[in-house]
Amino acid sequence: MDFAFTDEQRQLQREVRGFLAANYPLDRDWENQDDRWQELAELGWLGGADLSFVEEAILFEESGYALYPGPFLVTVAFALPWLGAEDREAAAAGTTKWSAEDRGLVPWLGSVDMVVDSDGNAQPARGEELPTVDPTRPLGRLERTNGTPLPGARDVPRARTAMAAEAVGVAQRALELGVEYAKTREQFGKKIGVYQAVSHQLADTYADVELARSLAYWAAWCVAEEDERAPLAAAAAKAFATEAAVKACERSIQVHGGIGFTWEHPLHRFYKRALWLEGFGRRPAELRAEIADALLGVAVTA
Amino acid sequence: MDLRDTVEEGAFRAELRAWLDANLPEERRGWRGGEQRFGDDFGRAWSRKLYEAGYAGLTWPVEYGGAGSPYSFQAIFYEEMARAQAPAHVGVIGLGMAGPTIMAHGSDEQKQAHLSKILSAEEIWCQGFSEPDAGSDLAAARTRAERRGDVYVVNGQKVWSSFAHIADFCILVTLSDPDAPRYKGLTYLVVDMHSPGVEVRPLRQITGEAEFNEIFFTDVEVPVSNRLGDEGDGWQVAMTTLLHERGTLGFALTAALDVGVGRLVETAREHVNGDAGVRERIAAEWIEMQALRYTNYRSLGAYQRTGVPGPEGSAIKLRWSEQNQRLTKLGRELLGPEGILDDGWWHYQQLRSRGNTIEAGSSEVLRNIVAERVLGLPRSR
Ligand SMILES: Cc1cc2nc3c(=O)[nH]c(=O)nc-3n(C[C@H](O)[C@H](O)[C@H](O)COP(=O)(O)OP(=O)(O)OC[C@H]3O[C@@H](n4cnc5c(N)ncnc54)[C@H](O)[C@@H]3O)c2cc1C
Numbered sequence: 001m002d003f004a005f006t007d008e009q010r011q012l013q014r015e016v017r018g019f020l021a022a023n024y025p026l027d028r029d030w031e032n033q034d035d036r037w038q039e040l041a042e043l044g045w046l047g048g049a050d051l052s053f054v055e056e057a058i059l060f061e062e063s064g065y066a067l068y069p070g071p072f073l074v075t076v077a078f079a080l081p082w083l084g085a086e087d088r089e090a091a092a093a094g095t096t097k098w099s100a101e102d103r104g105l106v107p108w109l110g111s112v113d114m115v116v117d118s119d120g121n122a123q124p125a126r127g128e129e130l131p132t133v134d135p136t137r138p139l140g141r142l143e144r145t146n147g148t149p150l151p152g153a154r155d156v157p158r159a160r161t162a163m164a165a166e167a168v169g170v171a172q173r174a175l176e177l178g179v180e181y182a183k184t185r186e187q188f189g190k191k192i193g194v195y196q197a198v199s200h201q202l203a204d205t206y207a208d209v210e211l212a213r214s215l216a217y218w219a220a221w222c223v224a225e226e227d228e229r230a231p232l233a234a235a236a237a238k239a240f241a242t243e244a245a246v247k248a249c250e251r252s253i254q255v256h257g258g259i260g261f262t263w264e265h266p267l268h269r270f271y272k273r274a275l276w277l278e279g280f281g282r283r284p285a286e287l288r289a290e291i292a293d294a295l296l297g298v299a300v301t302a
Numbered sequence: 303m304d305l306r307d308t309v310e311e312g313a314f315r316a317e318l319r320a321w322l323d324a325n326l327p328e329e330r331r332g333w334r335g336g337e338q339r340f341g342d343d344f345g346r347a348w349s350r351k352l353y354e355a356g357y358a359g360l361t362w363p364v365e366y367g368g369a370g371s372p373y374s375f376q377a378i379f380y381e382e383m384a385r386a387q388a389p390a391h392v393g394v395i396g397l398g399m400a401g402p403t404i405m406a407h408g409s410d411e412q413k414q415a416h417l418s419k420i421l422s423a424e425e426i427w428c429q430g431f432s433e434p435d436a437g438s439d440l441a442a443a444r445t446r447a448e449r450r451g452d453v454y455v456v457n458g459q460k461v462w463s464s465f466a467h468i469a470d471f472c473i474l475v476t477l478s479d480p481d482a483p484r485y486k487g488l489t490y491l492v493v494d495m496h497s498p499g500v501e502v503r504p505l506r507q508i509t510g511e512a513e514f515n516e517i518f519f520t521d522v523e524v525p526v527s528n529r530l531g532d533e534g535d536g537w538q539v540a541m542t543t544l545l546h547e548r549g550t551l552g553f554a555l556t557a558a559l560d561v562g563v564g565r566l567v568e569t570a571r572e573h574v575n576g577d578a579g580v581r582e583r584i585a586a587e588w589i590e591m592q593a594l595r596y597t598n599y600r601s602l603g604a605y606q607r608t609g610v611p612g613p614e615g616s617a618i619k620l621r622w623s624e625q626n627q628r629l630t631k632l633g634r635e636l637l638g639p640e641g642i643l644d645d646g647w648w649h650y651q652q653l654r655s656r657g658n659t660i661e662a663g664s665s666e667v668l669r670n671i672v673a674e675r676v677l678g679l680p681r682s683r
């Protein structure tokens with residue numbers, strides 16, 4: 001029983017954090033972002049490096065922490081399990097970007113090349129794209145053709161765990177921004193962090209983030225090892241971590257006061273990513289209902 | 303990262319499971335805790351049995367009666383004890399607080415004198431930290447210890463001291479130098495509870511039982527050789543105790559939650575299975591319990607390396623206590639009118655859980671600790 005990252009995994013974590021921090025600083029030009037897809041391919045993050053899912057979870061967490069803008073989540077977490085060897089190679093090389101349909105909606109429809117539709121067919125990415133709460137994550141309605149059947153299968157736990165890991169990164173960043181601000185901002189002649197109404201909100205966020213991270217890593221390990229608990233662990237992780245991320249951002253906005261409510265401050269972008277992650281796929285309440293079915297048996301309504 | 307048992311861990315788990323099956327009487331499973339622990343001789347006898355089988359003090363060094371096993375064995379122990387719904391060892395304060403503090407700060411004689419007797423439940427210990435005017439603010443302790451030759455003469459009053467009414471020894475925080483600056487005038491003593499001048503008065507609790515007590519000290523003579531650490535170093539020694547109080551507790555607490563969630567599921571099945579709101583709340587408690595479990599696992603690695611629990615243990619204790627309050631309240635609520643009957647398991651657990659956010663560092667104090675020591679925010683005091 002050993003629930004710590006290996007030295008190599010920690011090394012990977014540092015590399016990812018470094019790459020994303022250098023290319024996606026908080027003072028970036030938010031309206032014109034480059035997804036650096038070719039660089040991701042070269043780093044092996046699009047499937048080329050044969051990472052285990054625990055390592056991929058590190059990538060997702062860091063992509064949330066940095067608020068990486070490209071369709072990494074959908075290509076690697078949603079679409080890859082469907083693809084045959086040739087398609088995987090093209091995806092890993094960065095030649096084809098993929099997305100996958102979920103309840104009629106396709107993330108990044110306008111910027112990917114191919115889509116896995118809800119019946120497991122490959123389709124060219126065509127259709128109407130709609131803006132969402134998170135400007136970097138539009139959703140589209142697929143214009144369906146017959147498509148070509150794909151050899152793989154849907155991996156729901158993998159997709160959910162990836163979203164949970166990303167949410168952990170978002171929550172961690174919102175916490176850090178709040179802590180930094182509480183250490184420096186002064187009111188009534190004191191740093192606002194001395195006021196417990198402020199510091200206790202951040203302490204609660206810390207506890208939330210640690211618990212969310214534990215669930216996300218547990219789920220990631222279950223997915224990587226094809227453990228039978230993967231579906232429940234992933235449902236738990238997505239429900240808890242995405243809610244934790246939303247709350248972390250809300251508390252951080254509150255701690256920032258007026259500046260936290262501005263477009264200029266980056267916090268709202270983390271908040272919007274958190275809301276997207278919470279809302280896409282199954283919502284937390286639906287996931288808890290799934291878990292309740294597993295614990296209590298399917299509900300018999302009188 | 304591998305959540306599976308290693309070969310050694312698997313063997314240990316299997317052996318422990320078999321041992322529990324063979325040695326734990328059916329009627330002693332699923333105890334509610336509290337006073338029942340000391341209601342008859344079973345508690346001490348059971349603790350001694352655990353000790354003789356090598357299951358008490360798993361991570362303690364062999365020379366002090368422990369098994370010298372890695373912390374993962376301790377985690378497995380709690381999991382299996384919870385699974386069997388076995389009563390815990392009765393030496394809660396000795397195992398979790400006094401023992402680790404003696405190991406960290408004690409002399410060889412002190413270690414020889416007490417450690418194996420804590421494990422065998424020959425010695426029951428209590429903790430004399432809180433006073434009427436010094437609760438969260440432990441540094442304000444006023445119980446006096448005056449040096450006279452090779453004894454300290456102790457006068458003063460402690461309060462809320464769990465198990466003091468049956469304890470043989472007490473870890474006591476005293477004020478030895480009233481003129482010293484804050485944190486510098488405290489001295490940490492081991493007091494024989496059978497000494498002349500020690501008087502214990504049980505206090506009745508919210509549950510109706512009396513598990514904690516006032517302790518009055520009147521000219522109690524404590525040999526200087528019973529001091530832990532140097533004179534004036536009591537604050538540092540007390541911090542060791544508190545760190546262990548919160549740190550090692552994590553696994554035991556989470557294991558108990560696991561039992562609680564299991565019971566909740568059973569209660570819900572019998573009473574309100576179709577209620578969507580209740581089903582969602584139960585799922586939420588299951589999720590939180592798993593989150594705590596794996597947070598413990600994550601802290602295990604660091605613990606194993608340093609032997610000292612990290613401050614994130616405060617977050618675990620904080621979340622555990624709040625969850626236990628929600629969980630037990632829900633269990634009782636599910637019973638409907640039966641839930642207010644005075645004799646049920648949920649009834650007792652729900653009332654007892656109100657103490658969880660006060661004992662071992664109140665939730666407010668724990669949030670201060672997380673804010674200041676983990677997040678590095680400026681001190682509020
Ligand atoms: C079941 C139980 C068993 C116990 N067993 C023992 C034992 O064996 N040995 C022992 O020594 N003690 C024991 N205690 C005592 C326990 O440690 C104290 O009750 C606790 O430290 C709080 O102290 P207090 O009761 O004086 O409350 P106070 O410290 O007066 O606190 C009252 C309220 O003020 C809040 N507060 C205090 N300071 C701050 C602050 N800085 N910031 C924000 N809020 C603050 C507290 O959180 C609390 O809500 C036990 C308590 C219980 C309930």
